[in-house]
Amino acid sequence: MSAFRYQALEVLLRQQIQAGRYQVGEKLPSVRTLCQQHTLSKATVVHALHKLEADQLVYAVPKSGYFVAEGMSYTDLPRKVSTPSVPAPVNVPDIFRDIMSRSAAFDILPSDGSTPVSQHLITLNRMIAKSSRTHPEQKAYYYDEPKGYAGLRQAIVDLYRQRNTPMNAEDLCITSGCQHALFLALMASCQAGDTVAIESPAFYGVLQQLEQLGLNVIEIPSDSNTGLDIAELEAKIQHWPIKACIVTPNFHTPTGSKMPVANMKALLMLANQHDFYIIEDDIYGELGFQNGPCPAIKSECTQGRVILCGSFSKCLSRELRMGWIAGGRLHAKIVQLKLITQLASPQAIQQGLAAFIHQGHFKRHANQYRQQLKEQSDQLLTELKRGWGQAIKFSRPQGGLSCWVELPEHIDTQKSYPSLLEKGVVLTPGALFSAHGLYRNHMRLSFSQPLTEGRRSALQLLFHTLLKDEP
Amino acid sequence: MSAFRYQALEVLLRQQIQAGRYQVGEKLPSVRTLCQQHTLSKATVVHALHKLEADQLVYAVPKSGYFVAEGMSYTDLPRKVSTPSVPAPVNVPDIFRDIMSRSAAFDILPSDGSTPVSQHLITLNRMIAKSSRTHPEQKAYYYDEPKGYAGLRQAIVDLYRQRNTPMNAEDLCITSGCQHALFLALMASCQAGDTVAIESPAFYGVLQQLEQLGLNVIEIPSDSNTGLDIAELEAKIQHWPIKACIVTPNFHTPTGSKMPVANMKALLMLANQHDFYIIEDDIYGELGFQNGPCPAIKSECTQGRVILCGSFSKCLSRELRMGWIAGGRLHAKIVQLKLITQLASPQAIQQGLAAFIHQGHFKRHANQYRQQLKEQSDQLLTELKRGWGQAIKFSRPQGGLSCWVELPEHIDTQKSYPSLLEKGVVLTPGALFSAHGLYRNHMRLSFSQPLTEGRRSALQLLFHTLLKDEP
Known part of the structure; x- marks a missing residue:
């Protein structure tokens, strides 16, 4: 040997x-x-x-x-951070709003040009254009039904069946993206003054919604690999009853974590015992680096407690503005709220998208895109390890678009945002991902775009700027 | 002679x-x-x-x-109805939700087929498809800016300039239709428990929003010709301070009324004196039967008190899901709320629509459609006068899509809704247009579709059903 x-x-x-x-x-x-x-x-x-x-x-x-192994022996994973134990309202500073709208693209260097266009996107556009030529007068003069086009709902059901998450087309309602779906979920399940549990770090788009709706927030520490810490959640809700828990079990942003099935079951048991809703953000659900089916929490729920929210924005195209919500026992109320906030969805886009899925184009696209993301993730992690492995800790994403980076404690990532932006580099500071000002020495890095020479240089500049005061 | x-x-x-x-x-x-x-x-x-x-x-x-003359000597106009003098929360009965979603099409007989498709709609579709082929990868991977595509905002500004209502592209934010715009306006200007003044009869879509947001409502009687009664509003707000007044000055649904400019000015003076916002629903603004420019209340406002909401749904196509909001002094807050509720709008539709307007297609379409609506309105009114002129009173729409009909007092239009629906006829009962159960003997009739033989028969059946118990 x-x-x-x-x-x-x-x-x-x-x-x-x-x-x-x-x-x-x-x-x-x-x-x-x-x-x-x-x-x-x-x-x-x-x-x-x-x-x-x-x-x-x-x-x-x-x-x-x-x-x-569960506790993979990385020495360089970001540490779990302890969070305030008392719920509090969210207060999103104004400067964050600018950062958020730029960070939504998940690109450190937007000027560098994006991924070359895939043939699948061209096919999708053609199918939508074709739908818009079919009965244009019907579409112009009559609104779509409130739940959205039944053919698209059925196509989404088919995608979930492949993920061992069975549901019916009637259980779904089409929304204007996942942000819209999450907003409907919160409006339906909570009232101003209620407390909601969120992962920490959490998706910043939800923090703004919680602020607007006057909800209190309790942050639950999350592991970079396995997501929400169920034991911590259980401990906190003993003292502070919650109305809902928002969670991204499959490939959370910023960490890329994946909640093990055992944890999903434990979370559901808690929800049943303590009578709260689980708002499941499934926007990255199709983007696991493993090819096997990856069930949603919803698949384990028999009591209609899970409000599943998803979208085609991250796995296909941000241009579509097509998301969905399966509201469980709150579904009828949620369909009404969709009507109130948006009335209806465009029909041609839904019809074209449904045909695209039915003909297998979506699966082919997703398989290809997943593979591409996996390679880009490997590139980024290799680069991080090689360049700054001694100074930083970073998550090992199991899917999704991003990786979570912990820097030395004295560094404040937000401080460098303006000067980097002047050079065209978009830094996504860690503080964006907390309702209570945690993660000042963290940031999100994305591998949603290829690590071109331009982005490699941007990364160099980013770390150079952040670490230059390194003792 | x-x-x-x-x-x-x-x-x-x-x-x-x-x-x-x-x-x-x-x-x-x-x-x-x-x-x-x-x-x-x-x-x-x-x-x-x-x-x-x-x-x-x-x-x-x-x-x-x-x-x-101001008080045109019609003897057959629906009478102004006195409304409760104390604000109260809205409670929309569940059966109304079904009626509302069907009535949104403004068609008494949806099975009868719609207006033949106009060449302009085909052109619009072609322009949108062309935009979607331009930089598809950019559109797929990056969101539109929060305010929406600047070119479309400029095109809308140009349309308002022709209506003597000047504004800047920066003052506008693109929304997912007018319903979305109205929701943002209410969220930005009011908090749960506040009181809002509405026209009576009022647009039912807003009533659901008021209910959801926990707002109290005070109904202000409106004239079938001149809209909101300013003196009544003034009298009521002496006792009940309001945060906002929602009004459709140009071609209100259901009446088709038009607020005279003098009344617009008086309303603005009241808003300034009593410190409330005017939420101006301008969705029918392009659909006046007169060709002259028809200014919005916004044109008279110098203090940023008017929140102007509009959409292309009624004047061009319901399929687009493209509306706008000019939030005045609340604009920054409104743009944030748009981000929270919807994140972004589809870019190709905005770009195609902007080109459609810039190249003059929209104006040509609107001129033609206005003329068509005017003719359809004349047909409907003639039919009403000829067939049931002795039994009913009806408004004389000055634009928009609908006419308001008052029946003898003992008739309850809602009661006939289910039996007519079984025969494919969609009745829009008057009670839909009140927060407090008024207008049980009223209904809305629309001239949005040609008065075909089928619709003429539907009208016969409708009146036969309603008036059959006539003493």
Whole structure:
């Protein structure tokens, strides 16, 4: 057995695990498969796996194989931060609003040009244009039905079936993107003065909604790998009853974390015991780096407690402004709120999109885009490790568009925002992701765009600016 | 002078006035013009005008001409109804929600097929499809700016300039239709528990919003010709301070009334004195039967008190889901609320629409559609007069899509809704237009679609059903 051969495999698997290629609890390829893939002897493969096991990256299950360990032995993951234990209203500073609208593009260097256009997007445009030529007078003079086009709702149901999350077209309502869906979910489930639990760090778009609706917020620490800390949630709601918990189980922004199924079940049990709604933000649900089906919390819920919100903005096109909501026991109320806030959705876009999904284009696009994101994520993580691995900690996204970076404590990422913006570089400061001013030494980095030379330089400039006062 | 000749002119002018061809306060064509148009002698024309003057349909202004009288001597206009004097929350019964979503189409017989498609709509679709082929990757990966596409905002500014209502593109924000704009206006200007004044009858879509936002409502009687009764508003707000007044000055639904400029000014003075916002619903602003420019209340406001809301849904296409809001002093807050509720608008639709307006297609379409609506209105009013003139009173719309009908007091229009719906006929009951259960013996009729044989039969069936218990 050559030392070089087992080490090469060990390094490869280690990189793949740390880059999130295999998620926590997932089985690695079998010894036999690894032998075949790498033309190695069984002894060599087992030796490499034993090394990983010794480092606590994987654990063996007798007669089954090797699995990625829960507490992967990264030393460079952002730490869980303790959060205030008392609910408080949100107060979003004005400067954040500017940052938010720029950060929505998830691009550190918007001037650098975006991903080359995919053939699938061209096909989608053609199908929408075709729908708009069909019965244009009907579309011009009559509104769509309040729930949205039934064909599109059925197409979304089909996508969820592939994720082992069964539902019916009647359970869905089309919205103007996920932001609209989340707003409807909060309006339907809460009243001003109620308390809502959020992940910490949390998606900033929701913080503005919570502020506007006069809701109190309690932040629950979240793990960079497994998401919301269920035990912390349980401890906090003993003292502070909540009306709803907003959570992004599948590929949360900013961390890219994925909630294990066991945690989903535990969260649902808590919701049933303590009578609150789960508002599930599923906007990144199609963007897992693993190809297997990735169920939503909704799939485990039998009591209509989960309000599932999603959108095609992140997995297909931000231009569509097409999202959905499955409101569970609040669904009728939510459809009314959709009518009140938007009346109806454009019909041609819905019809074109439904045809695009039915004909399999969406699946092909998503598979390709997922692969691309995975590669871009690997590139970014490699770059971070290589360039600033000693100074920072960063999450290992299991899907989605972004990675969460912790910098040394004395650094305030927000302070560098204006000077970087002048140079065209969009920094997304960590403080955006907290209702209570946490994460000043954090930031979100995205791999939604290819790591071009321009973006590589922007990253250099970013870290140079942030770390220049490094003692 | 032949009696026949002057009578023919008198009847013609009378019909034109009663059908709303000339609006209150508007000058009739000069004596000289009438002589030329109808090849009549001056004496004949003057004689006809004197007859109209004697009937108080017109009044003479020395050295100027003949004008349509304020209190046109119709005996068959719906009466102004007195409203509760104490503000109260809105409670929209569940059955109304079904009626509202069907009535949004303004069509008594949706199965009858709609207006033939206009060439302008085909052009619009082509321009939108073209925009969607331009930089599709940019559109897919980056959101539109929060205020919406600047080119479309400028195009809307240009349309308002033609209506003597100047503003800047920066003053506007694109929304997902007028319903969305009105919702943003209410969220920005009011808090739960505040009181809002509305016209009575009022647009039902707003009533649902008021209910959802927990606002109290005070109904202000409105005249079928001149809209909101300013004196009544003034009297009521002495006792009940209001935060906002929602008003549709130009071609209100259901009445088709038009607020005279003098009343607009008086309303603005009240708003300044009593410190409230005017939420101006301008969705029908382009649909006046007169061709002259028709200013919005906003044109008279120097203090940023008017929140102007509009949309292309009624004057161009319901499919676009494109509206706008000019929030005056609340504009920054409103743009934030747009971001919170919808994030962004589709770019291709905005760009295609902007090009459509810039190239003059919109004006051509609007001119043609206005003329068509005017003819359809004349047809409907003639039909009403001829068929049921003895039993009913009805408004004389000066624009918009609908006419307001008062039936004998013992008739409850809502009661006939289900049985008519079974036959495919959509009745829009009067009670929909009140926060407090008024107008049970009223209904809205629309002339948004051609009065085909099918719709004529539907109208027959409608009145037969409603009036069958007539003593």
